[in-house]
Every structure is written in C-alpha cells, then in structure tokens.
Amino acid sequence: AAMRDNRINKTKTVCTYCGVGCSFDVWTKGRDILKVEPQVEAPANGISTCVKGKFGWDYVNSEERLTKPLIRKGEEFHEASWEEALQLIKEKFMEIKERDGANALSFISSSKCTNEESYLMQKLARAVVGTNNVDNCSRYCQTPATMGLFRTVGHGGDAGSIKDIEMSELVIVIGSNTAESHPVLATRVKSSHKLRGQKLIVSDLRKHEMAERSDLFIRPKPGTDLVWLSAVTKYLADNGWIDEEFLRNRVNGLEEYRESLEKYTLEEAERITGVSKAELIKTAEMIRDAKTTCVLWAMGVTQHSGGSDTSTAISNLLLMTGNYGKPGAGAYPLRGHNNVQGASDFGSMPDRMPGYELVADEEVREKYKNGWGVDLPSEKGWNNHEMVDAVHEGKLKAMYLKGEDMGIVDSNINYVRAAFEKLEFFVVQDLFLTETAKFADVVLPASPSLEKEGTFTNTERRIQRLYQVLEPLGGSKPDWRIIQEVANTLGANWNYEHPSDIMAEAAGLADLFAGVSYERLEGYDSLQWPVEPDGTDTPLLFTEEFPFDDGKAKLFPVDWTKPLEYEKEYDIHVNNGRLLEHFHEGNMTYKSKGITSKTPRVFVEVSPELAKERGVTDGTLVRLESPYGAVRMKCLVTDRVRGKEVYIPMNDNNAGAVNLLTSSYADKDTDTPAYKEVSVRMEVLEKT
Ligand code: SF4
Numbered sequence: 001a002a003m004r005d006n007r008i009n010k011t012k013t014v015c016t017y018c019g020v021g022c023s024f025d026v027w028t029k030g031r032d033i034l035k036v037e038p039q040v041e042a043p044a045n046g047i048s049t050c051v052k053g054k055f056g057w058d059y060v061n062s063e064e065r066l067t068k069p070l071i072r073k074g075e076e077f078h079e080a081s082w083e084e085a086l087q088l089i090k091e092k093f094m095e096i097k098e099r100d101g102a103n104a105l106s107f108i109s110s111s112k113c114t115n116e117e118s119y120l121m122q123k124l125a126r127a128v129v130g131t132n133n134v135d136n137c138s139r140y141c142q143t144p145a146t147m148g149l150f151r152t153v154g155h156g157g158d159a160g161s162i163k164d165i166e167m168s169e170l171v172i173v174i175g176s177n178t179a180e181s182h183p184v185l186a187t188r189v190k191s192s193h194k195l196r197g198q199k200l201i202v203s204d205l206r207k208h209e210m211a212e213r214s215d216l217f218i219r220p221k222p223g224t225d226l227v228w229l230s231a232v233t234k235y236l237a238d239n240g241w242i243d244e245e246f247l248r249n250r251v252n253g254l255e256e257y258r259e260s261l262e263k264y265t266l267e268e269a270e271r272i273t274g275v276s277k278a279e280l281i282k283t284a285e286m287i288r289d290a291k292t293t294c295v296l297w298a299m300g301v302t303q304h305s306g307g308s309d310t311s312t313a314i315s316n317l318l319l320m321t322g323n324y325g326k327p328g329a330g331a332y333p334l335r336g337h338n339n340v341q342g343a344s345d346f347g348s349m350p351d352r353m354p355g356y357e358l359v360a361d362e363e364v365r366e367k368y369k370n371g372w373g374v375d376l377p378s379e380k381g382w383n384n385h386e387m388v389d390a391v392h393e394g395k396l397k398a399m400y401l402k403g404e405d406m407g408i409v410d411s412n413i414n415y416v417r418a419a420f421e422k423l424e425f426f427v428v429q430d431l432f433l434t435e436t437a438k439f440a441d442v443v444l445p446a447s448p449s450l451e452k453e454g455t456f457t458n459t460e461r462r463i464q465r466l467y468q469v470l471e472p473l474g475g476s477k478p479d480w481r482i483i484q485e486v487a488n489t490l491g492a493n494w495n496y497e498h499p500s501d502i503m504a505e506a507a508g509l510a511d512l513f514a515g516v517s518y519e520r521l522e523g524y525d526s527l528q529w530p531v532e533p534d535g536t537d538t539p540l541l542f543t544e545e546f547p548f549d550d551g552k553a554k555l556f557p558v559d560w561t562k563p564l565e566y567e568k569e570y571d572i573h574v575n576n577g578r579l580l581e582h583f584h585e586g587n588m589t590y591k592s593k594g595i596t597s598k599t600p601r602v603f604v605e606v607s608p609e610l611a612k613e614r615g616v617t618d619g620t621l622v623r624l625e626s627p628y629g630a631v632r633m634k635c636l637v638t639d640r641v642r643g644k645e646v647y648i649p650m651n652d653n654n655a656g657a658v659n660l661l662t663s664s665y666a667d668k669d670t671d672t673p674a675y676k677e678v679s680v681r682m683e684v685l686e687k688t
Contacts, residue, residue: 006029006030007029008027008028008029008034009027009028009029009469010025010026010027010037011025011026011028011467011468011469012024012025012026012039012465012466012467012523012524013025013026013449013450013466013467013469014338014449014456014458014464014465014466015049015052015053015338016112016338016448016449016456017050017052017053017056017338018052018181018182018183018335018336018337018338019182019334019335019336019337019338019340019341019458019459020044020045020162020182020183020184020185020458020459021044021045021338021456021457021458021459021460021462021464022038022042022044022045022048022049022050022053022184023039023042023043023044023045023464023466023524024036024037024038024039024042024045024049024053025037025038025039026057026450026469028469028470031060031061031470031473032061033057033058033060033061033450036049036053036054036055036057039524041523041524042524043462043464043524043526044162044184044458044460044462044464045184048184048187049184050183050184051183052183053184057450059431059448060448060450060451060470060473061473062432064432064433065431065432065445065473065474065476066430066431066432066433066443066445066446066476067445067473067474067475067476068080068081068445068474068475069081069082069084069085069442069443069444069445069475070085070433070440070442070443071084071085071088071441071442072440072441072442077433077443082475082477082485085442085444086485086486086489087489088441088442089400089427089442089486089489089490090489090490092398092424092425092441093105093129093398093425093490094490096397096398096424096425097129097130100397102129102130102131102377103131103133103377103379103381103395103396104395104396104397104398105125105129105131105133105396105397105398105399105400106125106131106133106134106381106382106387106390106396106398106399106400107121107122107124107125107129107131107133107134107135107348107399107400107401108121108134108135108136108137108348108384108387108399108400108401108402108404108406109121109122109134109135109136109137109343109348109402109403110136110137110339110343110402110403110404110479111136111137111138111336111337111338111339111340111342111343111403111404112337112338112339112403112404112449113339113343113402113403113454113479114339114342114449114452114454114455114456114466114479114480114499115339115342115343115345115346115454115455115456115457115463115503115506116346116454116455116480116499116502116503116506117402117454117478117479117480117483118136118339118342118343118345118346118347118348119346119347119354119502119503119505119506120480120483120484120487120494120496120502121134121136121348121402121483122134122346122347122348122349122353122354123347123372123487124400124483124486124487124490124492125381126368126376126377127368127372127374127376127492128487128490128491128492129490130377131377131381132350132351132359132377132379132380132381133350133381133382133387133396134347134348134349134350134381135348135349135350135381135382135383135384135387136343136344136348136349136384136404137337137340137343137384137404137406137409138335138337138340138343138344142302142333142335142336142340142672143302143308143344143667143670143671143672144301144302144303144307144308144310144311144667144669144670144672145297145301145302145307145311145333146333146344147308147311147312147669147670148308148309148310148311148312148313148314148315148331149311149315149331149333150356151308151312151315151554151556152312152315152316152319152553152554152555152556153315153319153324153331153541153542153546153553154546154547154548154553155530155541155542155547156344156356157341157345157460157461157529157541158330158331158332158333158459158460158461159294159318159324159325159329159330159331159332159540159541159542160294160327160328160329160330160332160460160539160540160541161460161462161528161539161540162185162188162459162460163539164294164327164328164329164330164540165185165188165189165294165296165332166188166189166192167192167292167327167328168192168198168290168292168293168294168328168329169198169199169290169291169292169293169328170198170199170200170201170286170287170289170290170292170293170294171189171192171193171198171199171200171201171293171294171295171296172200172201172202172203172287172293172294172295172296173189173200173201173202173203173204173210173214173295173296173297174202174203174204174225174295174296174297174300174301174314175203175204175225175297175298175299175300175301175302175676176204176210176296176297176298176299176300176301176334177204177206177208177209177210177298177300177577178210178296178298178334179208179209179210180208180209180577181298181334181336181577182334182459185334185459186209186210189210189296190213193213199215199286199290200213200214200215200216201214201215201216201217201218201283201286202214202216202217202218203217203218203219203220203225203228204217204219204300205219205220205222205300205575205641205645205647206575206577206605206640206641206645206647207219207639207640207641207642208640215286216279216282216283216286218275218279218283219274219275219642220273220274220275221272221273221274222563222573222575222645222676222677223304223305223306223562223563223676223677224272224273224274224560224563225273225300225301225310225313226306226309226310226313226558226560226561227264227268227269227272227273227560228269228273228275228280228283229310229313229314229316229317230261230264230269230313230316230558230560231264231265231266231268231269231280232269232280232283232284232287232317233261233264233313233316233317233320234261234262234264234265235266235280235281235284236284236287236288236317236320236321237258237261237320239284239288241284241287241288241321242320242321242322243320243321243322243323245322246319246322247319247320247322250324250325250545250546250551250552250553251319251552251553251554251555252550252552252553252554252555253554253555253556253557254555256555256557257316257555257556257557259557260557260558260559266280266281272560287317287321291328292323292326292327292328292329293318293321293323293329294323294328294329294330294331294332295314295317295318295330295331295332296332296333296334297311297314297332297333297334298333298334298336299336299577299675299676300575300577300676301314302333302667302672303667303672303673303674303675303676303677304561304563304667304674304676304677305561305562305563305564305665305666305667305668305674305677306558306560306561306563306667306668307667307669307670307672307674308667308668308669308670308672309558309559309560309561309669310558311333312556312558313558314331315331315556316555316556316558318330318331319553319555320555324541324542324546324553325540325541325542325543325544326540326543327540330540330541330542332459333459334459335458335459338456338458339456339457340459341457341458341459341461342455342456342457342463344356345457345461345512345513345529346506346510347510349383350380350381350382350383350386351380351381353368353509353510354506354509354510354512354513355509355510355511355512355513356512357510357511359376359377359378359380359381360378360380362378365378367509368509371505371508371509382396383670383671384406384410384671385410385664385666385671385672385673386671387399388410388415388416388419391419391420391422391423392415392418392419392422394422396423397423397424397425398423398424398425398426398427399423399425399426399427400427400429400486401426401427401428401429401436402428402429402430402446402479402482402483403429403430403446403479404430404436405430405434405435405436406436407420407434407435407436407438407439408434408435408436408659409659410659410673411659411662411663411664411665411666411673411674411675412628412629412659412662412663412664412673413629413659413660413662414628414629414660415628415664417439420436420439421439423439425441425442426439426440426441426442427440427441427442427443427444428440428442428443428444429443429444429445429446429479429482430443430444430445430446431445431446431447431448431476444482445474445475445476445477446476446477446478446479446482447472447473447476447477447478447479449466450468450469450470451468451469451470451471451472451473451476451478452466452468452472452478452479452480452499453465453466453467453468453478453498453499453500454466454478454480454499455499455503455521457529460528460539461528461529461538462526462527462528463513463516463521463526463527463528463529463531464521464524464526465518465521465522465523465525480496480499480502484496499518500517500518503516503517503518504517504518507531511530512529512530512531513529513530513531514530514531514532514533515527515531515532515533515534515535515536515537516529516531517535520535561668563674563676563677564663564665564674564677566626566627566679567627569681570626570627570679570680570681571644571679571681572610572624572644572645572646572679572680572681572682573644573645573646573678573679574624574626574646574647574648574658574661574678574679574680575641575645575646575647575648575676576647576648576649576658576675576676576678577647577649603633603634603635603636603648603649604622604624604633604634604635604636604646604647604648605635605636605637605638605640605641605646605647605648606635606636606637606638606641606646607637607638607639607641607642607643607644607645607646608637608638608639609642609643610643610644610646611635611637614682614684615684616635616637616684617635617637618634618635618636618637619634619635620634620635620684620685620686621633621634621635621684621685621686622634622635622682622683622684622685623682623683623685624646624648624661624680624681624682624683625661625680625681625683626661626662626663626678626679626680627663628660628661628662628663628664629660629661630660630661631648631658631660631661632685633648646680646682658675658678659675661678661680662674662675662678663677663678665677
C-alpha cells in the first residue's frame with residue numbers, strides 16, 4: 001500500500017462547478033490532488049478550464065467532511081453506525097407512512113449528484129415509498145427555461161452544442177453573467193466575437209464583462225425582458241423580416257401569436273422597459289442581418305414571477321426567425337450546476353418520469369410497472385416550493401434531502417428554516433454539516449464526485465462519465481449506494497453493483513436514453529440525448545422535426561407579468577448572481593484554500609450615484625432590509641451597477657446570504673422563486 005501511495009494516478013473526471021461540463025484528468029498521489037490536466041479530446045472544453053475546475057478540489061480532503069452518520073439527540077448530534085441510522089430512517093418513514101400516507105413523505109435530489117443518483121432518488125420515492133413528491137434544485141433556477149422550451153419546441157434542453165454557439169453569427173445573452181458563471185463557454189463567445197466577427201447583444205441590469213464586450217448593450221428595467229423581446233419580434237414580423245418558409249412548414253399557431261404581439265409596440269416597450277426605440281430597432285436589425293442567431297439565457301430571466309413566459313418569448317422569437325434546427329442557431333438556457341440538466345432528465349420531478357414522460361400518462365406508468373414490478377402513484381407530487389408550504393400546513397411530515405443546502409439557496413430562508421423545524425423527521429445527505437443539515441434528525445455522509453463513478457449531463461445535453469479518483473473518505477459513501485441501502489431497508493431488493501447497472505435500467509425504460517451505455521461513454525466519449533438504440537446521438541436538435549404529434553413547433557402567446565411591487569420605503573432593487581471564483585452557496589469552494597485565497601467573502605455592489613447620495617465608499621458597512629429579513633455587508637462602489645440597483649453575489653454560506661432578503665414569490669408556472677424581484681432599504685452602519 002505504501003508503494004501504491006507513491007504512484008501518480010491520472011483519472012478522468014467531469015467538473016462539478018458549472019453546466020459547461022469540462023472534463024479533464026486529475027493527477028493524484030494518495031489523497032493529494034496534484035493537478036488538473038485538460039485533454040484535447042474533452043468534448044466541451046478541449047484544453048481549457050477555469051479557476052474553479054483547476055483549483056477547486058482540495059475540499060474533498062477538508063477536515064470538515066462528514067465521515068460517519070449523525071443522529072440528533074435533543075440539541076446535539078451523535079455519531080452513529082450506518083445500521084443505526086438506517087434503522088431509524090426505516091422506523092420513522094414507516095411510522096409516518098402508515099399514519100399519514102405516502103404523500104406525507106418527500107424526496108429532494110441534487111443537481112450536483114449523478115444521473116444515476118437522481119434516477120434512484122425518484123425510484124425510491126415512487127416505487128418504494130409510493131409518492132411523486134420528488135423534485136430537484138433546478139426548481140431554483142432552470143425549470144422556467146425548460147417550461148418555455150416544452151411549450152414551443154418540445155425538448156427541454158439546449159438546441160445544439162457549444163460549438164453551435166461558437167459558430168453563430170449573432171449571440172444574444174439575456175440575464176446571464178456568462179463570463180463568471182460559465183467561463184469556458186464565455187471564452188468561446190469572446191474569441192468568436194474577437195476573431196470571427198460574431199456579433200454580440202447583451203441584455204442585463206449590470207454591466208458585466210460580456211456587456212462591456214458587446215456590440216449592443218441594453219439595460220431593461222428589472223423583470224421586463226418579455227416586453228422588449230415581444231416588441232422586437234413584432235417589429236421583425238411587421239417588416240417582413242421573419243422566416244416565412246420555416247413558419248409555413250415547421251411551425252403552428254402563427255396567426256394567434258401575431259395577434260398576441262399587437263400590444264407590444266416599440267413605444268409601449270420603450271415606456272415599460274426603458275430601452276430606447278432606437279436600441280430596439282437596432283436589436284431587430286442585427287437579428288435580421290444574421291444568418292444564424294443563438295440566444296443564451298440564465299437566472300436573470302428565469303428567476304422572476306414571469307420566468308417561464310419570458311423563456312417562452314425567447315423561443316417564440318427564435319421560431320419566428322427560423323433559428324432552430326440549423327447549425328449555429330437556437331435556444332441555449334445555460335444550466336448552472338454541473339448536473340441541472342441530468343437531475344430533471346432522470347426523473348427527479350414531481351410530474352415527470354425519466355426522459356420527461358408524464359406521470360399522468362397511464363401508458364408510461366404501465367411501462368414502469370412492468371420494469372419495476374410495482375404500481376406507481378398517478379397523482380402529481382409536490383415540487384420543492386410546495387413541499388415547504390405543505391410542511392407549514394402540517395401535510396408533509398418527512399423529508400429526505402440530498403446534496404442541496406436548501407436552507408441557504410431557497411428564497412425567503414427564514415420561512416424555509418421554520419419548515420425544517422416543523423418537520424417530524426428530516427434526513428439530510430451531504431458532504432458537510434451544512435446550514436440545512438443542522439436542522440436534520442439524521443445526517444448521512446456522502447462522497448463527492450471524485451470518490452465515485454457515474455455520469456453527468458452538461459448544458460449541451462451531453463452525457464459524460466466520471467471515473468473514481470479516490471476512495472470514499474472515512475465511512476462516507478457514494479449517494480447511489482446510500483439510496484440503495486435506504487431503499488433496501490424499506491423493503492426493496494435492489495442489487496445495483498455499479499452505476500452502469502442503473503444506467504442500463506434507465507436506458508431500457510426511457511426512450512430519450514435508449515442507446516446510452518457505459519461502453520459508449522468510455523474515457524472522453526460522450527453522447528448527447530436523444531440517443532437512438534443503436535447509439536446515434538443528437539448534437540443538434542430539431543433538424544427534421546419537433547417532438548410534437550405533427551412534428552411542428554408551436555408559437556405560444558404570452559403576457560407580461562409585472563414584477564413584485566414593494567412599498568416605497570424599499571427603494572433599492574437587489575440583483576444577485578455568481579462570482580467567478582465561487583460555486584453556488586459556497587459549501588465546496590469556501591472549503592477550498594486554492595480558491596478562498598483568491599476571493600474572500602461577499603460584498604454589495606453600489607453605484608457611484610447611490611454611493612454619493614448615501615455617503616458610502618468602498619468598505620462601508622451597510623444593513624439591507626427587505627420585508628422578509630436583513631443582512632449586513634460591506635460596500636463596493638462600482639459603475640457595473642447603476643442608480644438604485646445593487647448587486648450581491650449569492651455565493652455566501654454565512655449570515656450574508658442573499659436569501660434572507662428574498663420573498664416566497666415565485667414564477668407562476670413553475671414555482672421557481674422570484675429571486676430577482678427583491679427590494680430593500682439601506683441603512684449605513686459605519687463608515688470606513
Ligand atoms: Fe468547471 Fe465550468 Fe469552469 Fe469548466 S467552465 S472548469 S465546467 S466551472
């Protein structure tokens with residue numbers, strides 16, 4: 001063993017820090033991570049990585065890792081054996097199920113876990129416990145984008161590949177801080193823009209790096225993207241700058257949709273959005289002049305009360321201009337977590353089975369009954385957001401949550417944490433004793449990506465394998481093993497020996513993954529769904545038809561929903577998003593010395609105008625208060641923001657969490673929290 005420890009191992013893995021899905025070799029010696037070495041054959045990134053992928057791995061050896069199950073006794077946690085922990089879960093789950101029914105239990109999967117683990121989580125909920133109360137954290141970010149695509153083009157994933165974005169003549173980025181959130185993808189756009197004459201339009205509140213580089217930067221008022229998108233689409237249609245042939249042959253609903261656009265005149269759009277008529281016309285002309293257009297968007301669009309509708313408006317615009325089904329074109333919602341795409345793809349959703357087949361469809365349930373040997377519940381389950389309400393209403397008693405620090409990342413966390421306290425029984429499975437785990441009755445120690453095998457699906461629908469680099473630390477276990485043990489303790493008889501067994505089962509049941517197998521994913525090989533039984537994959541969607549009965553896409557009329565309005569005293573709008581160096585709530589990256597040495601804790605960006613008005617400078621401590629909670633943080637004065645618009649990076653897992661400020665308001669179609677609709681009042685606490 002001593003000799004082995006001295007050997008340098010090189011193992012292929014897939015980055016866990018964003019949806020770009022960079023893959024690379026990790027060099028290790030014993031448990032030391034020596035370096036990350038990208039390979040030319042990596043399909044999403046080639047030889048590129050960003051700072052997170054390159055330096056963000058030493059958290060796996062953090063002393064704070066959980067290595068034994070914990071059981072709550074009163075106010076304290078005690079270490080326990082796996083047997084004890086599983087036994088307690090069995091007792092409590094059974095007791096609650098017998099007393100209150102299967103729907104008193106709920107399951108939340110994670111966008112950080114593998115496809116196989118999300119598959120097992122929903123199977124546990126449906127086949128073992130008997131409830132559709134299963135969801136995943138894409139509910140917090142990308143579900144509205146998926147909804148917009150389902151309504152119009154039928155597949156909830158990026159229309160093409162990163163390569164298509166790279167070769168597009170025009171890239172429109174809406175509500176996405178791409179350079180910091182999806183760095184390697186942003187690099188592709190930057191170089192196409194610089195070297196190949198690609199045009200770039202950015203719509204955002206904040207003048208981030210992509211905005212600085214753009215050919216046209218528009219700054220609509222918060223939550224008004226749907227209005228300018230619709231006005232630009234109307235202007236294109238009125239001038240005959242739409243793709244008549246494409247619309248005739250491949251799209252339904254043109255007439256009704258055009259009627260719905262009537263109200264979106266340039267004048268009206270200018271009034272509502274603050275974007276000038278001239279800029280709206282310029283946007284339309286740039287779309288007219290480009291043979292191919294891609295639209296990239298993220299949480300600046302989705303995290304609003306009309307998030308699904310705005311995503312739909314984006315897809316409508318692309319359909320009107322024939323920008324689907326050809327190289328270099330299409331809709332690209334940029335998935336945040338590494339496996340946001342896969343967590344939903346593999347069925348951790350309250351209304352959809354793996355491959356997005358509907359739970360409500362009897363034939364689908366019949367298929368799974370044959371595969372799993374049990375009857376499935378037909379009633380749609382609760383999503384994350386509804387689960388929290390259901391706990392407050394006394395209807396939901398138990399929750400099994402893995403890999404998600406919901407007590408930080410959900411909106412209005414004071415309300416969410418109160419729900420955790422009300423739960424009769426709460427199981428949390430994670431790497432660390434997170435803020436959420438602190439509320440648990442049982443905490444199960446899981447293993448991170450480097451300590452397990454499995455697959456992730458990146459933003460391009462690309463399924464890639466990760467290989468085990470290290471042994472699980474201490475008594476921690478890969479999530480798929482833990483879920484299997486929980487299932488078997490509850491009476492199931494699962495015998496998965498390797499994640500490839502799980503994938504084989506999923507591929508046999510869900511048409512979308514019919515030809516997916518570990519053999520076809522060896523090394524740097526990858527597959528983009530849908531995958532035919534013979535292994536043919538689909539880098540570019542919709543080349544022949546859209547997945548609707550008649551093969552045609554649908555224009556879907558939408559109306560603008562006004563963002564949440566606040567009392568006058570809450571006069572400052574809070575925007576929030578990522579920082580390049582940190583990932584999400586920061587549970588992993590703040591434990592990485594390689595990263596914290598580069599970026600410390602968070603701050604609030606204040607515009608020079610507001611700074612002058614309130615007398616604050618860099619480093620001034622302020623208190624921000626919304627109707628839902630308050631935070632204190634230091635100011636950074638910058639012209640990236642303007643007027644009474646402030647920006648808070650969300651990557652902070654301590655008292656600065658932005659979700660102490662956010663409300664419980666949500667997208668009306670998907671319940672994704674309206675994180676971006678926050679207003680506060682600001683109090684200056686001390687000057688520097
Ligand atoms: Fe990881 Fe995303 Fe950076 Fe690639 S761009 S190395 S996937 S964080």
